[in-house]
Amino acid sequence: LILYSLLTQFNLHPLQAIKELPEKHIDLLFLDIQMPELNGLEFSKMVDSGTRIVFTTAFDQYAIDGYKVNALDYLLKPISYVDFLQAANKAVQWFELLQQPKEEIQSIFVKSEYKLVQIELSKILYIEGLKDYLKIYEEDSPKPILSLMSMKAMEELLPASRFMRVHRSYIVQKNKIRIIDRGRIVFGKNYIPISDSYKQAFQEFLDQRS
Missing domain, CATH: 2.40.50.1020 (LytTr DNA-binding domain)
Structure with a gap:
């Protein structure tokens, strides 16, 4: 899931998504760690530094690796709606802080x-x-x-x-x-x-x- 402005977009193919990133201003990525062709940690290193990332995975051993690449949050599957809202609210708070002097x-x-x-x-x-x-x-x-x-x-x-x-x-x-x-x-x-x-x-x- 890619969130930018008030629009959302799904993309199941990481290599295709990487090609599309430069064309869009992306604020927030919900990014699975285990993906075909390119895993989420590798993908995140190719993303603009202004884009915040929330990793999703079924394996908690990836948590520390996620924070090493400055992930905003880390969601463990199965993801509850409450957990999703907390991650989204954290993202909102982050961007509000950035807008303040x-x-x-x-x-x-x-x-x-x-x-x-x-x-x-x-x-x-x-x-x-x-x-x-x-x-x-x-x-x-x-x-x-x-x-x-x-x-x-x-x-x-x-x-x-x-x-x-x-x-x-x-x-x-x-x-x-x-x-x-x-x-x-x-x-x-x-x-x-x-x-x-x-x-x-x-x-x-x-x-x-x-």
Whole structure:
């Protein structure tokens, strides 16, 4: 199922669908992982980065692979109408966020343990990227929120005026930085490294506030 504007389209042949994609502005794809000729994971890598994908499959072992390619959601067959609506609503929320100026965004929704969790940006200290998921650390919270989401997708979602990448595995909220110790940002007992790739941008940030 291909959803674009207010139109929907079915296409059972992935190679034919790939040929048609450049001709249409496609917002959302409901994409089966197991397809003839070309599987859904391979198909998704050929899709424009502005198109969001919801994977559907009968096998839950594909879930992590789906999130590695920035899938918006993952539906396990047989798909209930409630599950479909939740995925559709998540897509609507995603596109509504994209339409807002990033500076006006006060909260984001992330998927955690098969639930959508709303997180207030003002509470985020930093975000740590691991192999297949993120850890989102909040103020006054003993445990981080775990989410199957890539660092790239998270960085694109957050307003750059408030958050900055300091390492391939870390994003920090600028106004939460209180202590810098020997080139590391300190949050309580945790030390966040600043990699060489981001040192210049971080130093410029410090110079603006010194």
